[in-house]
Amino acid sequence: NAGVTQTPKFRVLKTGQSMTLLCAQDMNHEYMYWYRQDPGMGLRLIHYSVGEGTTAKGEVPDGYNVSRLKKQNFLLGLESAAPSQTSVYFCASRTLAGGKNTGELFFGEGSRLTVL
Amino acid sequence: EDQVTQSPEALRLQEGESSSLNCSYTVSGLRGLFWYRQDPGKGPEFLFTLYSAGEEKEKERLKATLTKKESFLHITAPKPEDSATYLCAVQAATDKLIFGTGTRLQVFP
Numbered sequence: 001n002a003g004v005t006q007t008p009k010f011r012v013l014k015t016g017q018s019m020t021l022l023c024a025q026d027m028n029h030e031y032m033y034w035y036r037q038d039p040g041m042g043l044r045l046i047h048y049s050v051g052e053g054t055t056a057k058g059e060v061p062d063g064y065n066v067s068r069l070k071k072q073n074f075l076l077g078l079e080s081a082a083p084s085q086t087s088v089y090f091c092a093s094r095t096l097a098g099g100k101n102t103g104e105l106f107f108g109e110g111s112r113l114t115v116l
Numbered sequence: 117e118d119q120v121t122q123s124p125e126a127l128r129l130q131e132g133e134s135s136s137l138n139c140s141y142t143v144s145g146l147r148g149l150f151w152y153r154q155d156p157g158k159g160p161e162f163l164f165t166l167y168s169a170g171e172e173k174e175k176e177r178l179k180a181t182l183t184k185k186e187s188f189l190h191i192t193a194p195k196p197e198d199s200a201t202y203l204c205a206v207q208a209a210t211d212k213l214i215f216g217t218g219t220r221l222q223v224f225p
Contacts, residue, residue, distance in 0.1 A: 004159070041217060042120065042214070042215035042216050042217045043160075043205075043215040044215075045213070090159050104162045105152075105213075107160050107161070110157070
């Protein structure tokens with residue numbers, strides 16, 4: 001009963017390095033999301049996906065790329081990390097509940113990224 | 117512009133001391149308002165969804181209410197294990213979900 005699993009949980013990068021965060025969900029959810037959470041700011045949406053093979057930009061997409069090759073996985077990539085990308089990243093998923101969005105997002109435990 | 121504001125930023129309560137957290141919002145076409153609980157080092161955990169003014173939901177010591185401009189999360193006789201950050205989020209007609217910055221609650225024995 002894993003739910004949403006994020007790897008890695010912690011990572012330190014140097015400016016300019018690249019990396020990929022992996023999110024896996026075992027609930028057969030259609031929708032998947034990547035958020036970042038910074039002190040004093042609400043959760044901000046980076047990118048999201050409404051189904052396998054589809055992705056869309058959120059509120060703060062610059063500097064990030066995503067892919068959803070399999071329904072259960074959603075990858076977040078940083079091509080050239082910058083100190084401004086130091087943050088805690090959360091992946092979330094939800095099901096397509098009929099015609100009404102319940103808003104019930106299931107979150108992973110977060111990935112803490114530091115860019116030096 | 118769609119916006120969510122939570123107050124207070126932080127709240128310290130004695131065990132058993134009831135209080136309320138506020139979430140005020142401006143949004144085009146509210147589709148739903150959601151409350152989440154977040155423990156340190158963890159992801160947010162879903163608590164409630166409210167869809168229309170006048171609606172109320174309860175879970176143990178928590179009760180969420182909704183008006184046309186704000187929502188309250190009432191905590192009755194809190195215990196130390198209720199200590200967490202409580203997040204409010206609203207879903208606009210565009211399906212966009214907007215989170216507030218949260219209220220950090222500490223309950224002391």
